[in-house]
Amino acid sequence: MVQSLLLFDMTFWLYLAAFALYVGYILARRPGRELAPAGHPTSGMGESDDGWSAQIGQVATIVTAFGLVVNSVALLARAYERMQISGTFAPWSNQYEAMAYVSWAIILGYLVLEFRYRIKSVGAFVVGIGFIAMGAASLLPYRYQTAEPLVPALNSYWIYIHVSVTLTSYAAFAMAGGLGVMYLLKERAERLGRRSSFFAALPDLETIDELGYKAIMVGFPLLAFGVILGAMWANYAWGGYWSWDPKETWSLIVFLIYGAYVHARMTRGWEGRRAAIYAIFGFLMVIFCFWGVNFLLSGLHAYA
Amino acid sequence: MDGKSPVVVESQASQRAAPGLGWSEIKAELAGFFASIKLAMFLFIILALTATIGTVIQQGDRPEVYIEEYGEETYRWFLRLGFTDVYHTWWFSSLLTLLCINSLTCFYKRFPAIWRSMRQDKVGVALPFIQGMKHTAEIPVAGSKEGVAEGIVQLLAEKGYRVLAKNDRQGVNLYATKGILGRVGAHMAHLSATIIVLGGFIGSYWGFQEFGVCLEGETYHIPKGQFDLRVDKFWIDYYENGAVQSYNSTLTVIDEGRPVTTKTITVNDPLVYKGVWFYQSSYGDAWDQVEMARLSVMDKETDAVLETVDLEWQKEADLRKLGLKLTVTDFVADFGFNSIEKRVYSKTVEHANPAIRLALTERQSLQATPWIFYHYPGLFDIAGSKYRFELVGYKPRKFTGLQITKDPGVKMVWTGSTMIVVGITLSSFIYHRRLWAKVIPSNAGVIVHLGGTTHKSEIDFQKEFRKMTERIRTINA
Secondary structure, eight states, rough: OHHHHHHHHHHHHHHHHHHHHHHHHHHHHHOOOOOOTOOOSSSSSSSSOOOOOOOOHHHHHHHHHHHHHHHHHHHHHHHHHHHHSSSOOOOOSHHHHHHHHHHHHHHHHHHHHHHHHOOTTTTTHHHHHHHHHHHHHTTHHHHHHHHOOOOOGGOOOOOHHHHHHHHHHHHHHHHHHHHHHHHHHHHHHHHTTOOHHHHHTTHHHHHHHHHHHHHHHHHHHHHHHHHHHHHHHHHHHTTOOOOOOOOHHHHHHHHHHHHHHHHHHHHOOOSTTHHHHHHHHHHHHHHHIIIIIIHOOSSSTTTO | TTTHHHHHHHHHHHHHSSSOOOOSHHHHHHHHHOOHHHHHHHHHHHHHHHHHHHHHHHHSSSSSHHHHHHHHHHHHHHHHHHTTTGGGHHHHHHHHHHHHHHHHHHHHHHHHHHHHHOOOOOOOOOOHHHHHHSSEEEESSOOHHHHHHHHHHHHHHHHTTTEEEOOOSSOEEEEEEEEHHHHHHHHHHHHHHHHHHHHHHHHHHOOEEEEEEETTTOOOEEEETTTTEEEEEEEEETTTTTTTEEEEEEEEEEEEEEEEEEEEEEETOOEEETTTEEEEEEEEEHHHHHEHHHHHHHEEOOEEEEEEEEEEEOOOOOEGGTTTTEEEEEEEEEEEEEEETTTTEESSSSSOOOEEEEEEEEEEEEEEEEHHHHHHHHOOOOOOOEEEEEEEEEEEEEEEEEEEOTTTTHHHHHHHHHHHHHHHHHHOOOOOOOEEEEEEETTTTTEEEEEEEEEEOHHHHHHHHHHHHHHHTTOOO
């Protein structure tokens, strides 16, 4: 137990360091071009860095990747500890582990994004959420952090797939939320005509908007799949695929909220600022579904 | 007959021409409304909001609970609006039905066009159409128009596009498309909504859900299943630290007097017979039976314990030394007395005030049936007896809580679920892209006019489009 808790702690500090480095990277970065007007993507997708910023950026990526490795090892260690005490290994069997897993998924998603689109400045926002998630987990009381044996209802192979899929969708929505915040900051700076290098260092608005949309398009099918898997599990464990338990209902609410978003994107005027605000709102609802329901509402999912 | 039909057609045509009056206008207007994305968004948000009510206000509780928490007037409003059972109100069902109508109308209105464009699409387009597209490029290439067109076709085919070509007076027209499956997926998801909701309605009309408290060794009739169920065994497994790991019941189905199938069920692993599912739902201590009761027999005068015996349920024990015969005949977990019917009953299922009833025979002459209370020893004196009895402890009989469910709609729900997951995944990751190209001869070779649109995922498409432009520029033909 001690080993995994130590590793989770280490993960937290690494993500914090990575977050600080990404902020430093943006501050050190001199924009290669003049600020592009809204809605007009600059010709190059990637960022051109020089001197200091490039080095900070590289260190940030390395620290993040190292954090991800430590996070993975921590989850594996926890899986091993679980195996020892109860014969099941899912390292997402309580609130604390679930948070650690969500952080892992967020950071993994971010690194994929960084390597694919060569945009580092997103890190300040997305790695930031990963570090907050890890931090919030460590604020949980100790008894929530340790690996207790599973109650009978959870003791099933469904926990491996239902929980991990659902949590991965949360991670995707977290990324979309982070990108939404980024969009609003940059959009505000542009609207007010500020020419600070910080905002200019961020990718252009259309790219941020599109990436946010993409994150939701990853999260949305995953959430649908996660909810359906939950229904299938419930059909085996609770005697019915749907019982309007608060967690179930809130997952449906989140699904409906993003369903509205996905449809809204098809209509004019629902990209950019509005979409960013909506993505942040959606993420807040996800947080409620993930945390609020467990602590404020009682129900069948009240295991944590 | 034949002579008259043109007249009929004409009159229909003139009716159709009347603005805003004919059936077809109303139909188009209605279809437009019901298929609209605005209605979909409205329904999503309204459903999300109303679903929230049921998570804030407790559902299906007793009236007292609501009155205590919200007051009587508010509770009356809750009843009027159905807030104590939101998900089964007429208005919530109506919203779901409306969502189904919405998605079905959308399918009806938009899918045929997608179906058509899967089979054929417009190849030859005008130049301004290409130039006016979001992604557009003019690429001068050295070579003949046939050669360059050939090169572009090859390039697009390599990228997985389906390419159509057509010659006209100006040059070669090309049309390429990829990823229409994404749009098919979206409509698959639209259809799935109705299938899931229908499955749900079927389940709630023709299905049932019951809860059975069953004791080991007993046989129960399942009226809705037309067969019997015997509980052979019930037991609990523990972890090393004492926490419950699982609880299990061995059940045997008896159909027409013969045992048909036996299965040990546990949480997460039910028994299914003739569409009826038996779930291990809970367990607990029975409130009207014990397995064994431990009784101390004491001398009334000296208060000394003469003997302590373990009495099995409804089995006579003979204490020769004391000249006593004892039987535990009844048990209640929470003693209550109905003074009108003169009947003892258990007020709750909790073991709050347990008591046993003893049938005793002392020295062949004295007979009595006293109640012995676990928490209040010596409450009642047995007149004429030498002894006093104390209930020291008891081993409650465990009951197994079985949930008995039948849901004929569940297969439909799974069909819809598969469709919604596959549909949403397809529509999220595959995006419909279309490219048009015109290869027009110029002074130094040809000019390729390339234009493209995408259903979504603009950045990826922008990247792809730029790369494609570069590769067309370097075609050697």
